[in-house]
Every structure is written in C-alpha cells, then in structure tokens.
Amino acid sequence: MSDGGAQRGLVNLLVVLADNKWSLGRHLSEWAVGAPVLETGVATAAIAQGHMGQARVLYPLLEELGSTLGSADERTRRYQVAALDHPFPTWAHVVAALLAVDGALNSLLLSLRGSSHEQLARRVGRMLEEERFQRDFAEGRVHELSAFPPGTAQLQAALDAVLPEMLCWFGPAGEEGVAALAAAGLLDGDGDRWRQRYLDRVGPVLLEIGVDLPARRAGSTWEIDDLPWDRWNPLQRRLASPSPAPGAALPTSSA
C-alpha cells in the first residue's frame, strides 16, 4: 500500500471494529446467565463467543499493519461506542446492542468484504460467516422481547440512547478518511450510503413491533432526524459521554 494516510485510516477503522466486537462479546457473555429464557441464554453464550472470535481475527492483522496497540485485553482504553462502556443493565439493552450496535458493525464489515487488501478481505470473509446467524439471532430476540408486555417500551428506552450514536458511527457525509480508503479500494461506500443500508437492515423489524426510530421512510430512502454531531468524537468514533449509567430506571408499564 503506497498511501500512508489510507493505511493509517485502515488501522484506525480496524481497531474500532475489533474493539467494538470485543466489548460486545464480553458484555453479551455476561448475559448468558440472566437471559429471560434458558434456550436464549445458551444461544447468547454461543453468540458472545462468535463476537470475541471476530475480534480475535482482526488483532493479529493490525499487528501486521504496524499497529502497536495490541489487543483489547492488553489495554485499559478501548475504542468502542459509548453504548458498550458499561455492562448492559437490562436484557432490553442486550437486545438493543445485538440489533443496533452489531447491525452497524456488520454493515461496515460487509463493505470491507471486497477490499483490495487481500489479507483483510480473507479475514473479513471468515468473520462474516457468522453474520447471518448473528442477524437472525438479533431479530429473533427483538420478537421474543416484544412478547413480554413491558418489552417494547424497555427496548425503545434502550434504543433511544443507542440508535443516534450508531447512526453517527458511520461518520459525517464526505468524511475525508473514508473517501481516501474508498479511493484506495480498501472499502466500498461512504457514511451516507452506510447509514441508509443500516436503516434498511434494522428499521423494518423495529417498525414491525412499534418502536419509534429517529428516521422515517421517504420513498426508497430514509430521512434521518438531526444527529448529535456536537457530541461526536471522530477520532475515537463514539459519542462523548454522558453515557447512560447502568441500572437506569426501567419503564415497566405495559402499553
């Protein structure tokens, strides 16, 4: 790779993807015990291993690309979204993360599948073997949760904090670093296109159970509400805290 800027951009992007997958897997595993249905607990443990495994695929590649950061378990600072800063306080937060956080991570991974970086493309191919399973699991959990009377309201509360951050996570329109990566053939797409594809992915299942989204359909595209760009940290690819404190009050009334 001749373009040093693109290489640095790629390293940053991969660190962010790996750290988010790592933390997601870690926090999910904590809910293998405590899922509201035993079979779901078994599957949550399997899914958590899948996410940690995906992170495990990326860290050695980062080293080959010259990153000296090491893997997430060797660091105290992790480059993850605010939604993954704390253990999930409720099962609804778990479901929100499965759908909305992982949906964003996998969306971006899909755009790296055809990367001109052959090693990366191969590893992403392996990572995406889990993708269909992860997506089906997340959608299944949304339906399972909505079958409990307070489930939809709890999911809405959790998503209200997560969705704006994940919509920002794809970066502002025309972000330079992303354009450089795309120009070098390392990935495919840009922030606005990813955001649309993301909403195509997570929007329908949420609308189906009556969750309000910070976006609405306008023909074949989504019209997105104003996003909290004033709190967006482009280097760490996350919203500045305040992140919601764990143990936030639950909406319990059945709608």
Add this chain to the structure above:
Amino acid sequence: MSAVTADRVRAALADVCDPELPVSVVDLGLIRGIDVDGGAVTVRMTFTSIACPCTEVLKEDVAAAVGALDGVTAALVEEVFEPWSRADLTDEGRLILRALAVV
C-alpha cells in the same frame, strides 16, 4: 538423526486431537500446509469456526507435537483464516463424527 519431512510432521499431527472431540486435526481437515526448512517447521492451519474456544489449546498442542519430533529445531503454527466446511473432513473424521452424531 532422521531428516524432517512433511510426511513425518503430518504423522505426528495425526495424534493431536480436538479437546472436545476424539478426532485429530488432520482428520478434521484443519492442516492447510506444512513447510519444512531444515529443522524449522511451519504448520499452516485453520479452524472449524472463528468462535472455536479451542484455537489456543490446539495451536499449542500442534506446536508441541511438532517440536517433539527428532530433528525439529523450531515449530511454528500460522493461522490462515481459510474457510472450513464438512467437506474438509477425511473419511475417517467423518466416520467418527457421524458415530458421535455431530455431523
């Protein structure tokens, strides 16, 4: 001292089993290449799934089995991240897994 050959390495790996299944890494189809350079051996391997919790244990076991061979001075395991499917099982591997009702 006998010369190190890929065949000898492969024979040694036939004794390294998955910690969860009585099937060797060879019969599972995980070994994707063996490079021998004098006494230095590099084994290229993949795993059934990236979620497999056994990768570290298996890498250690493979390196130990190769390292224990007469004439080997260095044993390295390189994970290649190639896809794996049931088609990669040997007949022997398929037979054992079928008996255990895994495949």
Add this chain to the structure above:
Amino acid sequence: MTTEGELLERLGAGKLVEGPQHATEAYVRALTRTLIVSGDTELISAPAYLRAAQHAPSTGAYMTVVSMIQDEIGHAHIAYRMLRDLGVDADALVYEREASDWRYPYAFDVPLDSWAELVVANGFYDRAGYCLLGDVHEHTSYGPWKRALVKVEYEENFHLRHGERWMGIYAADPDRKRDLQAAVDWMFPLTLEWFGLPDHLKRHSGQLSYGLKGRSNDELRQRWMSTAVPLCEKLGLDVPAHRDEATGTYVIDCPFPMAFDEEAKRWDTSRAVSWDDVMVRWKARGPANEEFVAKVQRGYKQLVAA
C-alpha cells in the same frame, strides 16, 4: 400411571420407564426430586463460573469458560425440559423460586474468586458431576434421561480436562502452585461433601430402589477420589486422602464431616462436627446463593415480575 407392582415388574425386567404412563406417583416424585437437583446444579454452575471467569488470563481462556457456561445452561435446560414433560412448571422453578429453595450442592454457594479456584472447580466439581451423571447414565431406569446424557457426559469430560490442563500449568510454577494448593485445601473436602450423607445415615429416598441411580453415596465418593486423588498426587498437591493398598479403597485423612468457615474458606481440622451440623449449614445455604440465583433470574424479573 401404573401400579407399584407393574412398575417394579417393568424395572425387574430391565425395561426403561419412558413416561408417567409407565410410572407411579412415588416414582415420579423421586424422579422429579432427582431432576431438580441435577438441573439446579448445572444451572448454578453458570453464574459461579462466570464470576470466576473475570480472572481469566486471556481472551481465549475467557472464551473457553463461556463455552463451558453454554454447555452447563444447555444441560440444565435438558433437565428442566424433562421436568416440564412430567407436568412441572419449569419456568416458575427457574425464574420465580426463592434462592434458599434451590437444590444444588452447597459447594457452589462458596464463590470462586480466582483463576486457580475456577480450574480446581473444573477439576473437582465437574468430576463430581461426571461421576454422578455417569452413574445415572449407566443405571437410570428413566429412558429420556439416559439418552440425553450421552452428550452431557462428553461435554462434562471436556470441562474436567480443562481443569486438569490448567492445574498442570499452575502446578509447574512455584508461585502459582501455592495458589493452587490453597484452592485445593478448601475445595477438596467440600467436594467430598458433594456426594451427601454417608450410607449408614442416608434415609431411603427411592433413588436406588427405583433404579434412578446405581451407586450409593459412599461408592460415588470413592469413585471420585479414585481419579481426583491420583491427579493431585501426580501434580505434587497435598490432599487429605490416600489409597489403602490392602483394601484398594480410599481413606479420608481429615475429620469428615468438619467445621467450615465459609467467609474465610477455611476448614477447622481440629474440630469434627456432626452431619446434623452440616445439614444446618447446607440448609442455610452459603454466601453466594442469593447473588447467583438473582443473576439467573434478573432478565426474567425485569420483564415479568417488574
């Protein structure tokens, strides 16, 4: 349902019970009790191991524990599903029962606070589970359980190999060996207790006469020691038991039962207590009982009991 005579005839002929239609109320009661203990034991090991996994030395090691937790919840699910088939409200059992009413061995109420303690739990507790379930698999008269246990045993065997592997790694390093020995010191006698009252004190429960298990408590304790003691001896770990060459059986070299300080995780070897005292301790449950049951029930309670 059938009559006691028909049931005993069936069992005498070596035929399996496939459902309540082949059983009596007393048989179903004894089976239900046994399945609850089995399901509770598998399930409570999950929060116990998860807590200890926070001390895992690497992400790979952590993932291995998560995969064991996945197995354990799966095994619990098998037991509760069989209970459901017997007409028990399994959801209420798992998600609504008071912590003090759970029926797993007291050992899991004493929290595991290090990686050394976790791997000794794999080496000792999962071995105890393996002995008990192996016996059930070999002898149980209940067909659905017998068949389900093939996979369960295979996975439990993996857990105890994990324990042995790591105990070996720790035993090879003098500093870590001290931690390992400290864990063995409190966990060995606790696993001896796992198998319950000695045979001469055991009340008749129907487990043996209905062929729900084959070996007595003392026989199972012997079976456990017959592999656990040699393992520890091989690793240079002291345990209060040895093999008597004349009889070929294992002899316990400490007072048994003994007084246990559950907060300090320490046995008082100078003080023998009675089994009545032990029953009082078991019934009161130990330090982590409420924490672990609350962990299991939290997601459900957020959605249902809220």
